[in-house]
Amino acid sequence: MKPSGVGGQAVIEGVMMKNKEQYAVAVRKPNNEIVVEKKTFISAAEKYKLFKLPIFRGMLAFAESMIIGTRTLTFSASFFEEEEEVKPSKMDQAFSRIFKEKAESVIMGITFFIAIVLAVGIFIVLPAFAANLLGDMIESETIIAIVEGIIRILIFIAYIAAISQMKDIKRMFMYHGAEHKTINCLEQGFELTIENVRWQSKQHKRCGTSFMFIVMFVSIIFFIFIRVDQEWLRYLIRILLIPIIAGVSYEFIRFAGKSDSKIVNVLSKPGMWLQGLTTREPDDDMIEVAIQSVEAVFDWRKFLGIDSVSEDKDETHNKKNSGKNHNQNNKTPNNKQNKNLSNNKQNKTVNSNINKKQTEQSNNQNNSQNGGKLDKIEQIEVKSNKDNKKNINTSNSSKKKAISSDDALKQSVEETAVSMQKTSKVPVHPAFEEEEDEILRALDRYLVSKEEEK
Template sequence: MKYSGIGGQAVIEGIMMMKGEDYAVAVRRPDKEIEVKKDTYQSITKKAKILQLPFVRGVFRFADSMIIGMRSLTYSASFFEDDEDAEPGKFEQFLDRVFGEKLESAIMAAVLVISFILAIGIFMLLPLGIANLFKGVITSDHLMAVLEGVIRIAIFIIYIKLVSRMEDIRRTFMYHGAEHKCINCVEHGHPLTVKYVRESSKEHKRCGTSFILIVMVISILMFMVIRVDTIWMRILSRIILVPVIAGISYEVLQCAGRSNSKFMDLVSRPGMWMQGLTTKEPDDSMIEVAIAATEAVFDWREYLTENFPGWEKQLEES
């Protein structure tokens, strides 16, 4: 595997792929044609050198992915909106008067803030509260930290299992698999064709699912070391340390995603197992969408020529 620098995300009936500051969203429209939109995005980390420092940049790169993800989701959803000609309601008219042209940005900001608050509540504070119920039985702070972490992972697994029952989410997980397959295909030296993408793995080291699992493991280790007496201080510590945990987790994920060492493969393995919940095998039509998004931002032929000389023989053989 050789690092390519491309990454992506599944959206509604499509995929977003990004390389550097360029990103493209490819969507399978209701008429079955593929629509591709290319745009640019400058990372928050480019605004100040201090934001590019290791263990600092991870928090802002995560914010970048949330912003681009929301933009891509909004674009993909626009192809499947119902009653486009319907009159806007009073609340929509009120928002339009207040925010004007900035309405979409305001809604996006509100969604990001609410999502962050819910994530903190469900995946950080709720496990703490449940674990605290066992405080009378478990006296060891180390065991309490482990219990809290196990509960956090269990909540995540249950959440994924529940949402995956929805048809739209199941299809999104299939597009997620197609995204990984495209990246794995080129990073392992194969031409970006439906045949070779289909044969590639749907698990990838740099996946956001792996990031979430790394966050949970790092949080266990950190809370085993950091001890506070009261429940309120524990709650405060969980909130304050989120950026620190995210920063460390980002560096671990990046190191694992760029390395072929056996140790980093071992570190990556639990996250790739977890991806079995968030990725499904795509059909060929989904792979075609993934290829369209990839080709819009990434010259895979030039990349293969530079990193895998002789790759053209695979096309001849196929």
Template sequence: MDFNKIFIKNANPTKVGGQAVLEGIMMKGEDRTAVVVRKPDGKLHIKTELLKKPGGWKKIPILRGVFIFIDSLVTGTRTLLYSAEVLEACEGVETEKDKLTLWMEKRFGETNAFNAMLYLSVVLAILFTVGIFIIAPTAVVSVFKYLTVNEVALNLIEGVFRIALFVLYILLISKMKDIQTVFQFHGAEHKCIHCYENGLELTPENCKDFLTLHPRCGTSFLMFVMVISLLLFSLLGWPNLIWRIASRLLLVPVIAGLSYELLRWAGRSDSPVVKILSVPGLLLQKLTTKEPGLAQLEVAVAAMKAVLVPVNTPVYEGECDLNGQLMTKH
């Protein structure tokens, strides 16, 4: 692993981030987001939105990580759904709404019903994640108490099992063709951010020379969560299963907050300590990013350029060019 190509000397770290979506990329700048989706006919569809002004909590270490994590889940889910809608519209697919959705739209209005379903899906995703990667490991590892009474060893086994389970999950979904494409767009997002932070002109050709690994990535955040949870849980001993589950759930916000602060540090420092701490996340990124083609880099560049505009630039939606500029109204 060439750290010099990941923690690039003289690069100017920024707060610009992104996310791969279905056949596209969402970029997040200082005051807006832009999601660009490549339609089946090869044309680019874009939608830009202004970000809400952050509250005072964003200045509070640890706490800001919790709020940003939740906001990222909601924004990520909304963006994924939007990219799916764009592709379905291109294919002429009309999804029939179920009775619950129709009832909610009639009762609360289409926008409120959509937001309610969106937050419900995020809650269900969190519950699934907590169940599989927090509760299940500590329950399964309970059988090891018959082999050892060493509390540190039991917590270590639980942590290693949790990480192995997560890596196995990534490996399994990476075999899916659609996910492989998403991982290519993920790689394109990282290359584009590297290009921008190194002060080069944003072109697909310039972007392709960078690695798909980036120290300030959500994948690394998740690995930080795994490692920090292993360390913190080891301090709690090995009480009965109910107390273990309760303690782990209560510590989830603390772990998310600490992981965010560590990710921020990794994004703006190239110290030896940061490089060592970043290794597990970077290794995991080798699974969640794939080498993109020029067409995918074009999408990343268009999304990036759309958020690097003056603050008062109006938002827009429709077909765009390779510079992320609107061509036809939606």
């Protein structure tokens, strides 16, 4: 559990929360609207350093809490006054004439004084008077002090049980539970939502109810050791010791709120049990009011470290995104270059394949053409051989025919070569041209040799 330093109290249809010098009261109006008033209260400890010391700070805190509580109760009650205008009483008119603008503050001070007098009379004087009545029956002063303390506690419990039967007080006790649940939610490390607050405990160690019980318990210890024979002096001492007892009780409550030791928990149990009378389970609307009151004076997100975590996440997310964008930007030109290189390679490959195919086609065509030429030449040679055989076996008359046939053969070969050159659409490779020339030269030699034989 991490102490938040936030405290508060229930008011009429609302909750007051205080953090350091800031306090806010949130009230749900009859039209269901939530009104939040935030104010600053400068403690007297800022001016008088004495009240920053232990015990003295508790005395001051007790007095200031009563002042702030009275103000916030008056503020919350102002929203539920009757709509009909009430004529001011003669006393109100008299205070207005005398104190003018400060009349309301004076009336509040008087009311506060009367409340303190009644509290002292009921919870201090009355138990002491009842214990003195038993003085004739009980001789031990220690037992009388203990009996006085027990009577005081019983009167306090009876008072709480009696007022808790009132409808308005019941609802105020429900808002008291909402106040405790909201603070417990913070100090347990949960986000301040209605769902999280709902299942928190409605008891808290720093509650005013526990403080009152500790005051009554500490008073027993004080009165055991402080003994006076005069009855009037005994009452006076009890009244004068109230601030000191409150200061000591405050220090215990302050320490208990920060400690989880078993001894402190055991000593805090009676006050926690007594809170069962002053707190009730709130509804969601009451929890909502308590949350708004806390948010007006306390940054619970910063307290839980939610802002820093979210900022770290945002920074990490931004870094990751920037890194991804940087990598993508770096990869994009490389991808384009790789694509261009691959396209160039593909184009080169395609062009080389096309050239190869064209070369193969031209070679095939040349081979087919040259093959045709060779076939024709072979046919011519075969014919010439046949003619030569005929010329050898025949007479002179056949020689004349052979000469004419040779001329015709030469002419036909020349015509065939010319026609082949004309009909060739594909350019002939130089190697095939040389081969063709060799064939023609061989044919010329053959014809020359034939002429010489003749």
